[in-house]
Amino acid sequence: MREHIERHVTIVDPPSDTSIGSISLRNDINDSGSATPSLPLHRCMRTISGSKSEDHLITTESGRRIYTKGRPPWYDREGKILKQPYVVGICGGSASGKTTVARRIIERLEMPWVTVLSMDSFYKVLTEEQHHLAAKNEYNFDHPQAFDFDLMCETVRRLRDGKNVEVPVYDFTTHRRDKQPKLMYGADVLIFEGILAFHNEELVDLMDMKVFVDTDPDTRLARRLERDIQDRGRDLEGVLTQYLRFVKPAFDTFIAPGMKIADIIVPRGGENEVAIDLIVKQVKTQLAERGYDASKNPYSQRAGMVQKDLPLQLPRTLTVVPQTPQVRGLHTFIRDRRTPRDEFNFYSDRLMRILIENAMNFMPFADATVTTPTMEKFVGKRNTAQICGVTIMRAGETMEHALRAVVKDCKMGKILIQTNEKTMEPELFYLRLPKNIHRYKVLLMDATVATGAAAMMAIRVLLDHDVLEENILLLSLLMAGTGVHSLAYAFPKVNLLTTAVDPHINELYYVIPGMGNFGDRYYGTEAVAACNDSSNDEDDT
Structure with a gap:
C-alpha cells in the first residue's frame, strides 16, 4: 500500500514582501479553447470549461517550458504500459485559487509532461426547463446533481491507465456542451481540480494525494464577482443572489466537509509557498518510489532497441x-x-x-x-x-x-x-x-x-x-x-x-x-x- 502523508496538515507561511496574490485574478479563472462571444480586443473572456493549466504549453517565471498535453514514452521496450500517473486531487470553494495552486505545482515539479483536468468540464447537459432557470440565475450549479460523476470517474480512470479521453467543453454563456470535445492524454502526473472533487467516493479512491484549498470567503466572493460579471456577462444583482441562494449553502453542505479527508489543507491558495513546496516534495518522493527518474539512464528506452545481434530470419509479420x-x-x-x-x-x-x-x-x-x-x-x-x-x-x-x-x-x-x-x-x-x-x-x-x-x-x-x-x-x-x-x-x-x-x-x-x-x-x-x-x-x- 502506498504511504500517505499526515492528514489534516494546515500550513501557514510567514508574511512575505513578495506578494504572489497580486497576480491577476484570471489565474484563478478557468480557460479553454472553444469559440467565445464577440468582445472588445482589450478583454480576454472565458466562458467555457477548462483551466489555464490545461493549455498545452505553460512557461514558468524562469522560462521553463512545460507541456500539459503529450509525453515521452509511457511504456517499456516491449510496448507494455510502464507506470500509472500520480493523481493529485485539488478541492476548494468557487474562486478559491484551485487553478493557481495547480499551476504553481506544475511549475515547481519541473516535469515537462503534466495533465490537468478541470471538474468544470463535466456539468450535465441542461434540459429546456433547466435552461430557463439558468438564464434567471435560479439553477444550482454548485449542487452534486449538476455534475456527471459517472463520466468524471471514467475519464480519470482512463487517464490513469494511459488511455486517451475526450473531455467535454462546457459553455457557461449558453449552458451547453461544445460540439468539439478536447482530446487529452495521460502523463506522469495528473492534477484533477474542482469544487466537488472530494464529494464522490469512487473518484476520491482514484486519487493519490488530496489537497484542499481554503480561502477567505470574502476573497472568494470578490473573485467570483469579477469573474462572473466580466467574463460571463452576468449582472451584479444576479451574481449576489446566486451566491447567497446556492453557492454559500453548497460550500457549507458539500464542499467544506472535504477538508476532513484532505491530506493537506492550503490556506490562501497560490500565495502559500510553503504548502506548495511540501506538496511538490511529496509528489516527487512518490514518483521516485514508483521508479520515475528523469535523469536516470535517459538513453535506455531508445538505445535498448538498438540490438547488436539480430535474428537471421525476418519476422513473419x-x-x-x-x-x-x-x-x-x-x-x-x-x-x-x-x-x-x-x-x-x-x-x-x-x-x-x-x-x-x-x-x-x-x-x-x-x-x-x-x-x-x-x-x-x-x-x-x-x-x-x-x-x-x-x-x-x-x-x-x-x-x-x-x-x-x-x-x-x-x-x-x-x-x-x-x-x-x-x-x-x-x-x-x-x-x-x-x-x-x-x-x-x-x-x-x-x-x-x-x-x-x-x-x-x-x-x-x-x-x-x-x-x-x-x-x-x-x-x-x-x-x-x-x-x-x-x-x-x-x-x-x-x-x-x-x-x-x-x-x-x-x-x-x-x-x-x-x-x-x-x-x-x-x-x-x-x-x-x-x-x-x-x-x-x-x-x-
Whole structure:
C-alpha cells in the first residue's frame, strides 16, 4: 500500500514582501479553447470549461517550458504500459485559487509532461426547463446533481491507465456542451481540480494525494464577482443572489466537509509557498518510489532497441514489396545523394504509390457480382473494411497523397512525434485522429523506420484509442532490421509492410546504407553544407 502523508496538515507561511496574490485574478479563472462571444480586443473572456493549466504549453517565471498535453514514452521496450500517473486531487470553494495552486505545482515539479483536468468540464447537459432557470440565475450549479460523476470517474480512470479521453467543453454563456470535445492524454502526473472533487467516493479512491484549498470567503466572493460579471456577462444583482441562494449553502453542505479527508489543507491558495513546496516534495518522493527518474539512464528506452545481434530470419509479420526491376530502379534514384530534389520527390511518390497499392492486399474483400456494359455478369471483389490513414509527422505526411490516390475519400489522422535532443527519446506532442478510429483498418505511415521508437509510440497511441493490434498496418518506404525486430517483438499482431529492409543503423540512429533524412530531402530543409558536394568528391561510377 502506498504511504500517505499526515492528514489534516494546515500550513501557514510567514508574511512575505513578495506578494504572489497580486497576480491577476484570471489565474484563478478557468480557460479553454472553444469559440467565445464577440468582445472588445482589450478583454480576454472565458466562458467555457477548462483551466489555464490545461493549455498545452505553460512557461514558468524562469522560462521553463512545460507541456500539459503529450509525453515521452509511457511504456517499456516491449510496448507494455510502464507506470500509472500520480493523481493529485485539488478541492476548494468557487474562486478559491484551485487553478493557481495547480499551476504553481506544475511549475515547481519541473516535469515537462503534466495533465490537468478541470471538474468544470463535466456539468450535465441542461434540459429546456433547466435552461430557463439558468438564464434567471435560479439553477444550482454548485449542487452534486449538476455534475456527471459517472463520466468524471471514467475519464480519470482512463487517464490513469494511459488511455486517451475526450473531455467535454462546457459553455457557461449558453449552458451547453461544445460540439468539439478536447482530446487529452495521460502523463506522469495528473492534477484533477474542482469544487466537488472530494464529494464522490469512487473518484476520491482514484486519487493519490488530496489537497484542499481554503480561502477567505470574502476573497472568494470578490473573485467570483469579477469573474462572473466580466467574463460571463452576468449582472451584479444576479451574481449576489446566486451566491447567497446556492453557492454559500453548497460550500457549507458539500464542499467544506472535504477538508476532513484532505491530506493537506492550503490556506490562501497560490500565495502559500510553503504548502506548495511540501506538496511538490511529496509528489516527487512518490514518483521516485514508483521508479520515475528523469535523469536516470535517459538513453535506455531508445538505445535498448538498438540490438547488436539480430535474428537471421525476418519476422513473419513483415512483408517486403516484390523486388521487381522497377522497385530496385526507384530505390536507386532515391538513395543517390546526388539526385535533385524534384527528381527525388517524383520517384519517391511513385514508390509510395506502389507501397499503398500493395497495402490494399491486406484489406478484407468479399465477392461481388456486377453487370458489364455488354450485359454479362462479372464476379469480382469489393473491399469490406473502413480504411483510414494515420501519418507520423512530418516525414509520414509525404505519403498522404499516394493514399488518397488509391483510397477514395480516405479519412486521415496525424501524430506529431519529435525526438528530444537531450535524451534522444521520442516525445508525443500532438495527435488528431478520426472519431471512432477503433472501427477502422488503420494504415500507419512513416517514410523510414530506424530503431522503431517513433513507430512504437504511434502504435501505442492507437492501442490506447482502442484500435486492435491486428487492425494496424505499418507502412514505410525503408525499414532497418533493428526496428523491424523491435516492433514485431513488441506488437506481434501488427503487420509491417515496406519496400526494402536495410541491415544496420549507426550511432546517430540513421539507417545504413539508407537514404538520408527523408523529410529534409523531400521538403528541401537539408543544411546547405550537407547539400553541397565537396570539391574533392569523385563522380559516382
